[in-house]
Amino acid sequence: MNDDSRYAQVISLLQEIAPEVEPEELVRDQPLRRQVDLDSMDWLNFLIGLHRAFGVDIPESDYGRLVTLDDVVGYLRRKAG
Amino acid sequence: MIEFTLPALGADMEQGKLLEWKVKPGDAVARGQVVAVVDTSKAAVDVEIWQAGTVAELLVQPGETVPVGTVLARLRAPGEKVPEGPARRRISPAARQRAAALGVDAESLPGSGPEGAVTLADVERAGAEKPSPAPAPERMPDMRQAIGAAMSRSKREIPHYYLSEPIPMGRAQSWLDAFNAGRALPERLLMAVLPIKAVALALKRFPELNGFYRNGTFEAGSGIHVGVAIALRQGGLVAPALHDAADKPLPALMQALSDLVQRARSASLRSSELSDPTVTVTNLGEQGVESVFGVIYPPQVALVGFGRVSPQPWVEQGVVMPMPVMRATLSADHRVSDGHRGALFLAEVRERLQHPETL
Incomplete structure (x- = not known):
């Protein structure tokens, strides 16, 4: 899987939780939760979506490394290959 | 008879729009069963019934907006017999609903329909004779x-x-x-x-x-x-x-x-x-x-x-x-x-x- 398809899949998971998200308006290197109104329940559901779609486990201690869309995609690239 | 009324789903609800019946006349319902879907100003809500029985008649049709407390359906309690004979007045569902809205007792009206049935027109006539309060202002379902x-x-x-x-x-x-x-x-x-x-x-x-x-x-x-x-x-x-x-x-x-x-x-x-x-x-x-x-x-x-x-x-x-x-x-x-x-x-x-x- 290449990064383009990772971005596409991550954004589509995000849209399941926040249907109002416009992909072209997301700035990839800016904090995601500042751009999209996600509370901790939304965030957990987003991570559960990533866990199911990419087969990665995301320990709570890694949450702090997943701030921007770039962070999320980079994390998935390293963990899911 | 059990009357199933539109419940108040929170202090801010005054009326609701029936979207869908999940049951039909003759269906047995259990306590806690979802029987209807009602749109409040906030959301579509699955409405449960809290008494078991058998649906006798549905009085409100999908698409109608009615105030909280309106009888939506009548049910026979377990063991209750289907009423028979002339004791029961024939009242069309529309007439019954309109009567409830107007505060008219449909049971006591003379009926002009077939077999003396009380029709919508009978109710409207009675309603016009009755001094009616000013209609409530239409509220945006917002x-x-x-x-x-x-x-x-x-x-x-x-x-x-x-x-x-x-x-x-x-x-x-x-x-x-x-x-x-x-x-x-x-x-x-x-x-x-x-x-x-x-x-x-x-x-x-x-x-x-x-x-x-x-x-x-x-x-x-x-x-x-x-x-x-x-x-x-x-x-x-x-x-x-x-x-x-x-x-x-x-x-x-x-x-x-x-x-x-x-x-x-x-x-x-x-x-x-x-x-x-x-x-x-x-x-x-x-x-x-x-x-x-x-x-x-x-x-x-x-x-x-x-x-x-x-x-x-x-x-x-x-x-x-x-x-x-x-x-x-x-x-x-x-x-x-x-x-x-x-x-x-x-x-x-x-x-x-x-x-x-x-x-």
Whole structure:
């Protein structure tokens, strides 16, 4: 899987939780939760979506490394290959 | 005959639009079964029935908007015979509905239809003869207006008092970190469930904060059903019930909360979830505020608010240490409780959160 398809899949998971998200308006290197109104329940559901779609486990201690869309995609690239 | 009426699904609901019947005449229904879908100004709600029986007739058709309390259907109680003979007046469903709206007794009207049936025209005639009150102004089925109406009523009728208490969350945070560390994502808990459980447990000892103030008296809640304020993505909020929150272990409570949030946002709540909350909890800490002094949702008598958990200097046994602190607030109804009991309640919530393993 290449990064383009990772971005596409991550954004589509995000849209399941926040249907109002416009992909072209997301700035990839800016904090995601500042751009999209996600509370901790939304965030957990987003991570559960990533866990199911990419087969990665995301320990709570890694949450702090997943701030921007770039962070999320980079994390998935390293963990899911 | 059992009359199934449109329930009030919260203080801000005056009318509802029937979207769909889930049953038809002749169907047997069980207690708790979803029988209809009704659109309130907030959401489409699955409406449950609380008596078993057999559907005799459906009186309101999908698409009709009717006031709270309107008879939507009649059911025969278990064992009740199908009525026969001339005792029963023939009244068309439309006539019956119109009669209810006009406040006319359809049973007593002369009928001009076949076999003396009371028709819509008979009812209209009777209604025209009866001096009628001015029609209620048409209300926009708008969530903002509904919230405004409920909150205006609250501020007009409920003498609120407010208390605030900082709660050290170090133990709760460490316990939660350890609990989540060994678990896969779907089994993890959010911090939000701990305060909800602490409130529910504390309410067992403070029944005067759990229930309803109606018709000039307080009725203690029959259970502890915590209404959780959930912001909707399109704006506005709902506060449906986590039923029997004090009796649910944390993982079950987390599951129930997650399910409730999802269904609140996809507009598939059940009527009991909207009408049953005996208290409300609102958590605005995620938005970054330190504390929230909420407006009580009538006819409830208390609302507990939680702000963000943030590190602060804290003194324990004479030693200053950094401590994650969360501010809890109580808005309560002075007609039912006073600040002394309210303060003891918040102290109990704080104490419960110092022993997260017992929640």
